[in-house]
Amino acid sequence: MYLGALVRLRAPEPRDADRLYELFNDAGAVAGLGVRYPVSRQAELDWVTGRGTPSYGSAHFAVETHDGLLLGTCGLFDTEWPENRSAQLGIALVDRSQWDKGYGTDTMRTLCRFGFEQMNLHRIELLVFASHTRAIRVYEKVGFVREAVARQKHWNAGWHDDVLMSLLEGELR
Amino acid sequence: MRYVADLVTLRSPEPGDAEHHARWFADPEVTRTLALRYPLSPDAVAQRVAEGTRPSFADRRFTVLANDTGAAVGYTALKGATPENRDAELDVVLGERSLWGRGYGTAATRATCRYGFDRVGLHRVHLWALADDARAVRAYERAGFVTEGRARDRIFKDGRWHDCLLMGLLAGELR
Amino acid sequence: MISGELVTLRARRPGDEEHAARWYDDPETTRWLLNDAGPYEIPAGMTTFADARFTVDDTATGTPIGTAGLVNASPEHRRATAFLVIGDAAFRGRGYGFDTMRTLCRFAFDSMNLAKVELEVLAGNDRAVALYERVGFVREVHRRRALWVEGEWHDEYLMGLFREELR
Numbered sequence: 022m023y024l025g026a027l028v029r030l031r032a033p034e035p036r037d038a039d040r041l042y043e044l045f046n047d048a049g050a051v052a053g054l055g056v057r058y059p060v061s062r063q064a065e066l067d068w069v070t071g072r073g074t075p076s077y078g079s080a081h082f083a084v085e086t087h088d089g090l091l092l093g094t095c096g097l098f099d100t101e102w103p104e105n106r107s108a109q110l111g112i113a114l115v116d117r118s119q120w121d122k123g124y125g126t127d128t129m130r131t132l133c134r135f136g137f138e139q140m141n142l143h144r145i146e147l148l149v150f151a152s153h154t155r156a157i158r159v160y161e162k163v164g165f166v167r168e169a170v171a172r173q174k175h176w177n178a179g180w181h182d183d184v185l186m187s188l189l190e191g192e193l194r
Numbered sequence: 195m196r197y198v199a200d201l202v203t204l205r206s207p208e209p210g211d212a213e214h215h216a217r218w219f220a221d222p223e224v225t226r227t228l229a230l231r232y233p234l235s236p237d238a239v240a241q242r243v244a245e246g247t248r249p250s251f252a253d254r255r256f257t258v259l260a261n262d263t264g265a266a267v268g269y270t271a272l273k274g275a276t277p278e279n280r281d282a283e284l285d286v287v288l289g290e291r292s293l294w295g296r297g298y299g300t301a302a303t304r305a306t307c308r309y310g311f312d313r314v315g316l317h318r319v320h321l322w323a324l325a326d327d328a329r330a331v332r333a334y335e336r337a338g339f340v341t342e343g344r345a346r347d348r349i350f351k352d353g354r355w356h357d358c359l360l361m362g363l364l365a366g367e368l369r
Numbered sequence: 370m371i372s373g374e375l376v377t378l379r380a381r382r383p384g385d386e387e388h389a390a391r392w393y394d395d396p397e398t399t400r401w402l403l404n405d406a407g408p409y410e411i412p413a414g415m416t417t418f419a420d421a422r423f424t425v426d427d428t429a430t431g432t433p434i435g436t437a438g439l440v441n442a443s444p445e446h447r448r449a450t451a452f453l454v455i456g457d458a459a460f461r462g463r464g465y466g467f468d469t470m471r472t473l474c475r476f477a478f479d480s481m482n483l484a485k486v487e488l489e490v491l492a493g494n495d496r497a498v499a500l501y502e503r504v505g506f507v508r509e510v511h512r513r514r515a516l517w518v519e520g521e522w523h524d525e526y527l528m529g530l531f532r533e534e535l536r
Binding site for chain 3: 220222231232233234235236237238241350351352353
Protein backbone atom coordinates (compact mmCIF):
# COMPACT_ATOMS: atom_id res chain seq x y z
CA MET A 22 0.00 0.00 0.00
CA TYR A 23 1.36 3.41 -0.95
CA LEU A 24 -0.44 6.43 0.39
CA GLY A 25 -1.11 9.77 -1.31
CA ALA A 26 -3.02 12.78 0.03
CA LEU A 27 -6.31 11.63 -1.55
CA VAL A 28 -5.66 8.17 -2.99
CA ARG A 29 -3.76 5.02 -2.22
CA LEU A 30 -2.04 2.63 -4.59
CA ARG A 31 -2.25 -1.09 -3.90
CA ALA A 32 -1.67 -4.32 -5.79
CA PRO A 33 -4.59 -5.25 -8.06
CA GLU A 34 -6.91 -7.92 -6.57
CA PRO A 35 -9.22 -10.39 -8.34
CA ARG A 36 -12.21 -8.66 -6.70
CA ASP A 37 -11.34 -5.50 -8.75
CA ALA A 38 -12.16 -7.26 -12.02
CA ASP A 39 -15.92 -6.68 -12.03
CA ARG A 40 -15.71 -2.94 -11.38
CA LEU A 41 -12.85 -2.51 -13.86
CA TYR A 42 -14.97 -4.35 -16.41
CA GLU A 43 -17.78 -1.81 -15.95
CA LEU A 44 -15.43 1.22 -15.96
CA PHE A 45 -13.27 0.19 -18.93
CA ASN A 46 -16.37 -0.38 -21.06
CA ASP A 47 -17.49 3.22 -20.58
CA ALA A 48 -16.56 4.59 -24.00
CA GLY A 49 -16.62 8.18 -22.75
CA ALA A 50 -14.14 7.35 -19.98
CA VAL A 51 -11.59 5.48 -22.08
CA ALA A 52 -11.68 7.73 -25.18
CA GLY A 53 -8.41 9.43 -24.17
CA LEU A 54 -6.60 6.16 -23.49
CA GLY A 55 -6.54 4.46 -26.86
CA VAL A 56 -8.62 1.51 -25.64
CA ARG A 57 -9.72 0.28 -29.04
CA TYR A 58 -11.51 -3.00 -28.51
CA PRO A 59 -14.17 -3.92 -25.93
CA VAL A 60 -12.74 -5.67 -22.87
CA SER A 61 -14.34 -8.80 -21.43
CA ARG A 62 -14.86 -9.64 -17.77
CA GLN A 63 -12.43 -12.54 -18.24
CA ALA A 64 -9.81 -10.23 -19.77
CA GLU A 65 -10.06 -7.92 -16.74
CA LEU A 66 -9.74 -10.92 -14.41
CA ASP A 67 -6.68 -12.10 -16.33
CA TRP A 68 -5.20 -8.60 -16.15
CA VAL A 69 -5.53 -8.23 -12.37
CA THR A 70 -4.45 -11.82 -11.74
CA GLY A 71 -1.29 -11.29 -13.75
CA ARG A 72 -0.39 -8.14 -11.79
CA GLY A 73 -0.87 -9.26 -8.22
CA THR A 74 2.84 -8.94 -7.44
CA PRO A 75 4.11 -5.51 -8.50
CA SER A 76 7.88 -5.50 -9.02
CA TYR A 77 10.59 -3.39 -10.63
CA GLY A 78 9.87 -5.10 -13.94
CA SER A 79 6.15 -4.32 -13.88
CA ALA A 80 4.64 -2.11 -11.17
CA HIS A 81 0.90 -1.85 -11.79
CA PHE A 82 -1.50 -0.65 -9.12
CA ALA A 83 -5.17 -0.32 -8.35
CA VAL A 84 -5.98 3.29 -7.43
CA GLU A 85 -8.58 3.83 -4.74
CA THR A 86 -9.78 6.67 -2.52
CA HIS A 87 -9.01 6.57 1.18
CA ASP A 88 -12.59 5.25 1.56
CA GLY A 89 -11.79 2.30 -0.69
CA LEU A 90 -13.62 3.39 -3.88
CA LEU A 91 -11.76 1.95 -6.88
CA LEU A 92 -11.00 4.76 -9.35
CA GLY A 93 -8.92 2.88 -11.92
CA THR A 94 -5.36 1.73 -12.43
CA CYS A 95 -1.87 3.16 -12.93
CA GLY A 96 1.60 1.78 -13.34
CA LEU A 97 5.29 2.07 -14.19
CA PHE A 98 6.65 -0.39 -16.74
CA ASP A 99 9.05 -0.91 -19.68
CA THR A 100 11.99 -1.15 -17.28
CA GLU A 101 13.77 -4.02 -19.05
CA TRP A 102 16.98 -1.95 -19.16
CA PRO A 103 17.56 -1.04 -15.51
CA GLU A 104 20.83 0.65 -16.61
CA ASN A 105 18.78 3.62 -17.87
CA ARG A 106 16.68 3.92 -14.68
CA SER A 107 13.74 4.95 -16.84
CA ALA A 108 10.11 3.79 -16.88
CA GLN A 109 6.96 4.42 -18.89
CA LEU A 110 4.00 5.70 -16.93
CA GLY A 111 0.39 4.74 -17.55
CA ILE A 112 -2.68 6.06 -15.74
CA ALA A 113 -6.35 5.24 -16.30
CA LEU A 114 -8.78 6.80 -13.82
CA VAL A 115 -11.91 5.70 -15.59
CA ASP A 116 -14.75 6.55 -13.17
CA ARG A 117 -16.15 9.66 -14.82
CA SER A 118 -18.26 10.54 -11.78
CA GLN A 119 -15.01 11.06 -9.85
CA TRP A 120 -13.26 13.37 -12.31
CA ASP A 121 -12.22 16.95 -11.44
CA LYS A 122 -11.75 16.17 -7.75
CA GLY A 123 -7.94 16.19 -7.74
CA TYR A 124 -7.57 12.40 -7.82
CA GLY A 125 -5.63 12.44 -11.10
CA THR A 126 -3.06 14.94 -9.83
CA ASP A 127 -2.66 13.08 -6.55
CA THR A 128 -2.34 9.71 -8.31
CA MET A 129 0.37 11.12 -10.59
CA ARG A 130 2.28 12.58 -7.63
CA THR A 131 1.99 9.39 -5.60
CA LEU A 132 2.99 7.12 -8.47
CA CYS A 133 5.98 9.29 -9.43
CA ARG A 134 7.06 9.53 -5.79
CA PHE A 135 6.90 5.74 -5.72
CA GLY A 136 9.03 5.59 -8.87
CA PHE A 137 11.75 7.86 -7.50
CA GLU A 138 11.72 6.86 -3.82
CA GLN A 139 11.06 3.13 -4.07
CA MET A 140 12.30 2.16 -7.54
CA ASN A 141 15.18 4.67 -7.63
CA LEU A 142 14.25 5.81 -11.14
CA HIS A 143 15.97 8.72 -12.86
CA ARG A 144 13.35 9.40 -15.54
CA ILE A 145 9.63 8.74 -15.94
CA GLU A 146 8.12 9.24 -19.38
CA LEU A 147 4.71 9.02 -20.95
CA LEU A 148 2.96 9.42 -24.28
CA VAL A 149 -0.37 11.23 -24.35
CA PHE A 150 -2.74 12.11 -27.18
CA ALA A 151 -2.03 15.72 -28.15
CA SER A 152 -5.79 16.35 -28.06
CA HIS A 153 -6.05 15.19 -24.45
CA THR A 154 -5.43 18.67 -23.00
CA ARG A 155 -7.07 17.91 -19.64
CA ALA A 156 -4.52 15.15 -18.97
CA ILE A 157 -1.58 17.22 -20.27
CA ARG A 158 -2.50 20.02 -17.83
CA VAL A 159 -2.38 17.55 -14.93
CA TYR A 160 0.98 16.16 -16.05
CA GLU A 161 2.44 19.66 -16.34
CA LYS A 162 1.09 20.59 -12.93
CA VAL A 163 3.15 17.84 -11.27
CA GLY A 164 6.28 18.83 -13.22
CA PHE A 165 6.25 16.87 -16.49
CA VAL A 166 7.97 18.61 -19.40
CA ARG A 167 6.85 18.38 -23.04
CA GLU A 168 9.76 16.96 -25.01
CA ALA A 169 8.44 15.96 -28.41
CA VAL A 170 5.38 15.83 -30.65
CA ALA A 171 5.23 12.54 -32.50
CA ARG A 172 3.29 13.49 -35.62
CA GLN A 173 0.39 11.31 -36.80
CA LYS A 174 1.34 8.65 -34.27
CA HIS A 175 -2.08 7.03 -33.90
CA TRP A 176 -5.21 6.37 -35.90
CA ASN A 177 -8.67 7.12 -34.60
CA ALA A 178 -10.96 8.12 -37.47
CA GLY A 179 -8.02 10.14 -38.80
CA TRP A 180 -4.36 10.58 -37.87
CA HIS A 181 -3.50 12.20 -34.55
CA ASP A 182 -0.34 13.45 -32.85
CA ASP A 183 1.03 12.17 -29.53
CA VAL A 184 3.03 14.24 -27.05
CA LEU A 185 6.07 12.77 -25.28
CA MET A 186 6.49 14.10 -21.75
CA SER A 187 8.98 13.30 -19.04
CA LEU A 188 9.85 13.99 -15.43
CA LEU A 189 13.42 13.63 -14.10
CA GLU A 190 14.34 12.95 -10.49
CA GLY A 191 14.14 16.19 -8.52
CA GLU A 192 11.46 17.71 -10.77
CA LEU A 193 8.32 16.32 -9.11
CA ARG A 194 6.10 19.08 -7.72
CA MET B 195 13.69 -11.54 -50.70
CA ARG B 196 15.87 -9.00 -52.50
CA TYR B 197 14.99 -5.33 -52.65
CA VAL B 198 17.32 -3.44 -54.93
CA ALA B 199 17.77 0.31 -54.36
CA ASP B 200 20.40 2.97 -55.06
CA LEU B 201 23.81 1.90 -53.76
CA VAL B 202 22.40 -0.93 -51.61
CA THR B 203 20.22 -4.03 -51.74
CA LEU B 204 18.14 -5.30 -48.83
CA ARG B 205 17.81 -9.03 -48.42
CA SER B 206 16.35 -11.30 -45.70
CA PRO B 207 18.81 -12.19 -42.95
CA GLU B 208 20.39 -15.64 -43.19
CA PRO B 209 22.05 -17.71 -40.47
CA GLY B 210 25.40 -17.09 -42.16
CA ASP B 211 25.07 -13.37 -41.32
CA ALA B 212 25.92 -14.18 -37.70
CA GLU B 213 29.58 -14.04 -38.62
CA HIS B 214 29.38 -10.41 -39.83
CA HIS B 215 27.19 -9.43 -36.89
CA ALA B 216 29.68 -10.85 -34.39
CA ARG B 217 32.46 -8.81 -36.02
CA TRP B 218 30.38 -5.61 -36.07
CA PHE B 219 29.30 -5.97 -32.45
CA ALA B 220 32.93 -6.45 -31.40
CA ASP B 221 33.78 -2.98 -32.76
CA PRO B 222 33.38 -0.42 -29.94
CA GLU B 223 32.96 2.39 -32.50
CA VAL B 224 29.91 0.56 -33.88
CA THR B 225 28.34 -0.25 -30.50
CA ARG B 226 29.06 3.23 -29.09
CA THR B 227 25.75 4.54 -30.44
CA LEU B 228 23.74 1.34 -29.89
CA ALA B 229 21.80 0.26 -26.81
CA LEU B 230 24.16 -2.73 -26.62
CA ARG B 231 26.27 -2.75 -23.44
CA TYR B 232 27.14 -6.36 -22.70
CA PRO B 233 29.48 -8.57 -24.69
CA LEU B 234 27.59 -11.04 -26.88
CA SER B 235 28.43 -14.74 -27.07
CA PRO B 236 28.45 -16.36 -30.53
CA ASP B 237 25.24 -18.19 -29.53
CA ALA B 238 23.53 -14.93 -28.60
CA VAL B 239 24.48 -13.37 -31.95
CA ALA B 240 23.23 -16.43 -33.84
CA GLN B 241 19.99 -16.28 -31.88
CA ARG B 242 19.47 -12.60 -32.74
CA VAL B 243 20.11 -13.27 -36.41
CA ALA B 244 17.80 -16.31 -36.38
CA GLU B 245 14.98 -14.18 -34.93
CA GLY B 246 15.28 -11.96 -37.98
CA THR B 247 14.74 -14.83 -40.41
CA ARG B 248 11.03 -15.03 -39.49
CA PRO B 249 9.66 -11.66 -40.61
CA SER B 250 6.26 -10.34 -39.54
CA PHE B 251 4.38 -7.07 -39.84
CA ALA B 252 5.73 -6.06 -36.42
CA ASP B 253 9.32 -7.21 -36.96
CA ARG B 254 11.12 -7.00 -40.29
CA ARG B 255 14.90 -7.10 -40.47
CA PHE B 256 17.19 -6.77 -43.42
CA THR B 257 20.79 -7.45 -44.26
CA VAL B 258 22.19 -4.53 -46.25
CA LEU B 259 24.45 -5.41 -49.19
CA ALA B 260 26.64 -2.96 -51.08
CA ASN B 261 25.62 -3.07 -54.74
CA ASP B 262 29.17 -2.66 -56.06
CA THR B 263 30.78 -5.54 -54.12
CA GLY B 264 27.79 -7.58 -52.95
CA ALA B 265 29.28 -7.62 -49.43
CA ALA B 266 27.15 -7.26 -46.29
CA VAL B 267 27.75 -3.80 -44.84
CA GLY B 268 25.12 -3.61 -42.09
CA TYR B 269 21.56 -4.33 -41.12
CA THR B 270 18.29 -2.47 -40.74
CA ALA B 271 14.96 -3.26 -39.10
CA LEU B 272 11.39 -2.00 -38.86
CA LYS B 273 9.88 -3.02 -35.54
CA GLY B 274 6.81 -2.56 -33.41
CA ALA B 275 4.21 -1.59 -36.02
CA THR B 276 0.58 -2.31 -35.19
CA PRO B 277 -1.93 -2.65 -38.02
CA GLU B 278 -4.06 0.22 -36.68
CA ASN B 279 -1.30 2.83 -36.19
CA ARG B 280 1.13 1.52 -38.86
CA ASP B 281 4.10 3.24 -37.18
CA ALA B 282 7.38 1.30 -37.02
CA GLU B 283 10.66 2.01 -35.25
CA LEU B 284 13.66 2.03 -37.57
CA ASP B 285 17.08 0.56 -36.73
CA VAL B 286 20.03 1.28 -39.01
CA VAL B 287 23.44 -0.17 -38.19
CA LEU B 288 26.33 0.25 -40.60
CA GLY B 289 28.71 -2.32 -39.19
CA GLU B 290 31.58 -1.99 -41.66
CA ARG B 291 33.42 1.00 -40.26
CA SER B 292 35.76 1.17 -43.28
CA LEU B 293 32.70 2.13 -45.37
CA TRP B 294 31.48 4.99 -43.21
CA GLY B 295 31.08 8.34 -44.92
CA ARG B 296 30.25 6.94 -48.35
CA GLY B 297 26.48 7.33 -48.28
CA TYR B 298 25.61 3.74 -47.38
CA GLY B 299 23.86 4.80 -44.17
CA THR B 300 21.60 7.25 -45.98
CA ALA B 301 21.00 4.73 -48.78
CA ALA B 302 20.08 1.95 -46.31
CA THR B 303 17.76 4.35 -44.45
CA ARG B 304 16.04 5.36 -47.70
CA ALA B 305 15.71 1.79 -48.97
CA THR B 306 14.29 0.46 -45.71
CA CYS B 307 11.76 3.29 -45.36
CA ARG B 308 10.78 2.98 -49.02
CA TYR B 309 10.18 -0.73 -48.45
CA GLY B 310 8.18 0.06 -45.30
CA PHE B 311 5.90 2.54 -47.06
CA ASP B 312 5.53 0.77 -50.43
CA ARG B 313 5.56 -2.90 -49.48
CA VAL B 314 4.46 -3.04 -45.83
CA GLY B 315 1.96 -0.17 -45.99
CA LEU B 316 3.38 1.82 -43.08
CA HIS B 317 2.13 5.35 -42.45
CA ARG B 318 5.01 6.53 -40.29
CA VAL B 319 8.55 5.50 -39.37
CA HIS B 320 10.33 6.83 -36.30
CA LEU B 321 13.69 6.36 -34.64
CA TRP B 322 15.68 7.40 -31.60
CA ALA B 323 19.14 8.88 -32.18
CA LEU B 324 21.71 9.87 -29.57
CA ALA B 325 21.53 13.67 -29.55
CA ASP B 326 25.29 14.03 -30.09
CA ASP B 327 25.47 11.46 -32.91
CA ALA B 328 25.63 14.20 -35.55
CA ARG B 329 26.72 11.87 -38.34
CA ALA B 330 23.65 9.65 -37.97
CA VAL B 331 21.26 12.57 -37.49
CA ARG B 332 22.52 14.15 -40.73
CA ALA B 333 21.98 10.89 -42.62
CA TYR B 334 18.40 10.62 -41.31
CA GLU B 335 17.69 14.27 -42.19
CA ARG B 336 18.95 13.69 -45.72
CA ALA B 337 16.35 10.92 -46.06
CA GLY B 338 13.63 13.33 -44.91
CA PHE B 339 13.35 12.61 -41.16
CA VAL B 340 12.19 15.51 -39.00
CA THR B 341 13.42 16.00 -35.42
CA GLU B 342 10.23 15.90 -33.38
CA GLY B 343 11.79 16.54 -29.99
CA ARG B 344 14.54 15.81 -27.52
CA ALA B 345 14.14 13.33 -24.66
CA ARG B 346 16.37 14.27 -21.73
CA ASP B 347 18.66 11.72 -20.04
CA ARG B 348 16.99 8.81 -21.79
CA ILE B 349 20.07 6.56 -22.02
CA PHE B 350 22.93 5.95 -19.61
CA LYS B 351 26.09 4.75 -21.34
CA ASP B 352 29.83 5.22 -21.04
CA GLY B 353 29.52 6.79 -17.63
CA ARG B 354 27.02 9.54 -18.41
CA TRP B 355 23.48 10.43 -19.38
CA HIS B 356 22.61 11.01 -23.02
CA ASP B 357 19.68 12.91 -24.50
CA CYS B 358 17.92 11.22 -27.43
CA LEU B 359 16.25 12.81 -30.42
CA LEU B 360 12.91 11.47 -31.56
CA MET B 361 12.86 11.66 -35.37
CA GLY B 362 9.82 10.90 -37.50
CA LEU B 363 9.11 10.37 -41.19
CA LEU B 364 5.62 10.21 -42.68
CA ALA B 365 4.66 8.44 -45.88
CA GLY B 366 5.21 11.05 -48.58
CA GLU B 367 8.09 12.79 -46.81
CA LEU B 368 10.80 10.32 -47.86
CA ARG B 369 13.45 11.95 -50.03
CA MET C 370 33.88 -7.12 -25.23
CA ILE C 371 35.11 -5.15 -22.26
CA SER C 372 38.77 -4.22 -22.51
CA GLY C 373 41.19 -3.57 -19.69
CA GLU C 374 44.93 -3.03 -19.98
CA LEU C 375 45.87 -6.72 -19.78
CA VAL C 376 42.57 -8.57 -19.98
CA THR C 377 39.38 -8.77 -22.02
CA LEU C 378 36.07 -9.68 -20.39
CA ARG C 379 33.83 -11.46 -22.87
CA ALA C 380 30.58 -13.44 -22.88
CA ARG C 381 31.00 -17.07 -21.83
CA ARG C 382 30.76 -19.52 -24.70
CA PRO C 383 30.73 -23.27 -25.22
CA GLY C 384 34.27 -24.60 -24.88
CA ASP C 385 35.02 -22.50 -21.77
CA GLU C 386 33.96 -25.43 -19.55
CA GLU C 387 37.18 -27.28 -20.36
CA HIS C 388 39.30 -24.39 -19.12
CA ALA C 389 37.10 -24.03 -16.05
CA ALA C 390 37.49 -27.71 -15.23
CA ARG C 391 41.25 -27.19 -15.13
CA TRP C 392 40.99 -24.05 -12.96
CA TYR C 393 38.73 -25.74 -10.44
CA ASP C 394 41.02 -28.77 -10.28
CA ASP C 395 43.64 -26.58 -8.58
CA PRO C 396 43.34 -26.56 -4.76
CA GLU C 397 44.94 -23.08 -4.74
CA THR C 398 41.84 -21.89 -6.60
CA THR C 399 39.21 -23.81 -4.71
CA ARG C 400 40.47 -23.22 -1.18
CA TRP C 401 39.36 -19.58 -1.38
CA LEU C 402 36.04 -20.13 -3.12
CA LEU C 403 33.07 -19.24 -0.96
CA ASN C 404 30.82 -21.77 -2.65
CA ASP C 405 31.41 -25.16 -4.18
CA ALA C 406 32.37 -24.65 -7.78
CA GLY C 407 29.44 -26.14 -9.67
CA PRO C 408 29.56 -26.79 -13.40
CA TYR C 409 30.80 -23.73 -15.34
CA GLU C 410 27.54 -22.27 -16.54
CA ILE C 411 27.29 -20.91 -20.07
CA PRO C 412 24.23 -18.64 -19.89
CA ALA C 413 21.92 -19.05 -22.87
CA GLY C 414 21.23 -15.88 -24.84
CA MET C 415 22.27 -12.37 -23.90
CA THR C 416 24.29 -11.20 -20.95
CA THR C 417 22.06 -8.87 -18.94
CA PHE C 418 21.91 -6.59 -15.92
CA ALA C 419 20.56 -9.53 -13.94
CA ASP C 420 23.27 -11.98 -14.99
CA ALA C 421 26.60 -10.53 -16.08
CA ARG C 422 29.13 -13.38 -15.81
CA PHE C 423 32.15 -13.29 -18.07
CA THR C 424 35.17 -15.31 -19.08
CA VAL C 425 38.46 -13.40 -18.69
CA ASP C 426 40.96 -13.67 -21.55
CA ASP C 427 44.59 -12.60 -21.51
CA THR C 428 44.34 -9.98 -24.27
CA ALA C 429 47.85 -10.57 -25.61
CA THR C 430 47.45 -14.30 -26.25
CA GLY C 431 43.66 -14.83 -26.16
CA THR C 432 44.08 -17.46 -23.43
CA PRO C 433 41.13 -17.84 -21.06
CA ILE C 434 42.61 -17.32 -17.59
CA GLY C 435 39.60 -17.10 -15.32
CA THR C 436 36.14 -15.75 -14.72
CA ALA C 437 34.62 -12.61 -13.24
CA GLY C 438 31.21 -11.04 -13.10
CA LEU C 439 28.45 -9.21 -11.32
CA VAL C 440 25.51 -11.07 -9.84
CA ASN C 441 22.47 -10.26 -7.68
CA ALA C 442 22.24 -6.79 -9.24
CA SER C 443 19.40 -4.84 -7.69
CA PRO C 444 17.93 -2.07 -9.86
CA GLU C 445 16.42 -0.30 -6.85
CA HIS C 446 19.54 -0.34 -4.67
CA ARG C 447 21.82 -0.05 -7.69
CA ARG C 448 24.38 -2.45 -6.31
CA ALA C 449 25.66 -5.89 -7.30
CA THR C 450 28.03 -8.52 -5.97
CA ALA C 451 31.30 -8.99 -7.83
CA PHE C 452 33.32 -12.19 -8.07
CA LEU C 453 36.76 -12.92 -9.47
CA VAL C 454 38.69 -16.13 -10.08
CA ILE C 455 42.08 -16.10 -11.82
CA GLY C 456 42.12 -19.85 -12.41
CA ASP C 457 45.31 -20.14 -14.45
CA ALA C 458 48.14 -20.17 -11.89
CA ALA C 459 50.59 -18.75 -14.43
CA PHE C 460 48.65 -15.45 -14.39
CA ARG C 461 48.57 -14.94 -10.61
CA GLY C 462 50.61 -12.24 -8.93
CA ARG C 463 51.16 -10.32 -12.17
CA GLY C 464 48.42 -7.72 -12.06
CA TYR C 465 45.84 -9.68 -14.06
CA GLY C 466 43.45 -9.99 -11.12
CA PHE C 467 43.80 -6.29 -10.35
CA ASP C 468 43.17 -5.29 -13.96
CA THR C 469 40.18 -7.64 -14.17
CA MET C 470 38.53 -6.30 -11.04
CA ARG C 471 39.16 -2.68 -12.01
CA THR C 472 37.78 -3.25 -15.51
CA LEU C 473 34.75 -5.07 -14.10
CA CYS C 474 33.99 -2.24 -11.65
CA ARG C 475 34.40 0.42 -14.33
CA PHE C 476 31.86 -1.52 -16.39
CA ALA C 477 29.55 -1.73 -13.36
CA PHE C 478 29.56 2.05 -12.93
CA ASP C 479 29.86 3.31 -16.51
CA SER C 480 27.66 0.81 -18.35
CA MET C 481 25.37 -0.77 -15.76
CA ASN C 482 24.87 2.52 -13.89
CA LEU C 483 25.38 0.92 -10.49
CA ALA C 484 26.14 3.05 -7.45
CA LYS C 485 28.01 0.39 -5.48
CA VAL C 486 29.85 -2.88 -6.01
CA GLU C 487 30.17 -5.33 -3.14
CA LEU C 488 32.06 -8.58 -2.70
CA GLU C 489 32.68 -11.27 -0.12
CA VAL C 490 36.10 -12.73 0.64
CA LEU C 491 37.42 -15.28 3.13
CA ALA C 492 39.26 -13.59 5.98
CA GLY C 493 42.54 -15.47 5.46
CA ASN C 494 42.77 -14.62 1.76
CA ASP C 495 45.22 -11.77 2.31
CA ARG C 496 46.38 -11.55 -1.29
CA ALA C 497 42.82 -11.05 -2.53
CA VAL C 498 41.96 -8.54 0.19
CA ALA C 499 45.06 -6.50 -0.69
CA LEU C 500 44.12 -6.61 -4.38
CA TYR C 501 40.58 -5.42 -3.69
CA GLU C 502 41.90 -2.62 -1.47
CA ARG C 503 44.19 -1.51 -4.28
CA VAL C 504 41.14 -1.27 -6.54
CA GLY C 505 39.53 0.93 -3.87
CA PHE C 506 37.30 -1.49 -1.98
CA VAL C 507 36.77 -0.78 1.71
CA ARG C 508 36.34 -3.51 4.32
CA GLU C 509 32.88 -2.86 5.75
CA VAL C 510 31.89 -5.96 7.66
CA HIS C 511 33.79 -8.67 9.43
CA ARG C 512 31.45 -11.65 9.73
CA ARG C 513 32.81 -14.01 12.34
CA ARG C 514 32.44 -17.78 11.78
CA ALA C 515 30.46 -17.07 8.63
CA LEU C 516 31.35 -20.29 6.82
CA TRP C 517 32.00 -23.90 7.75
CA VAL C 518 34.61 -25.21 5.32
CA GLU C 519 36.59 -28.43 5.53
CA GLY C 520 36.03 -29.01 9.20
CA GLU C 521 36.54 -25.52 10.56
CA TRP C 522 34.96 -22.12 10.86
CA HIS C 523 36.09 -19.26 8.69
CA ASP C 524 35.51 -15.55 9.04
CA GLU C 525 34.49 -13.54 6.03
CA TYR C 526 34.81 -9.90 5.03
CA LEU C 527 32.19 -7.95 3.16
CA MET C 528 33.85 -5.23 1.09
CA GLY C 529 32.25 -2.36 -0.81
CA LEU C 530 33.22 0.20 -3.44
CA PHE C 531 31.47 3.40 -4.54
CA ARG C 532 31.88 4.87 -7.97
CA GLU C 533 34.07 7.73 -6.71
CA GLU C 534 36.35 5.31 -4.86
CA LEU C 535 37.41 3.29 -7.91
CA ARG C 536 41.10 3.76 -8.62
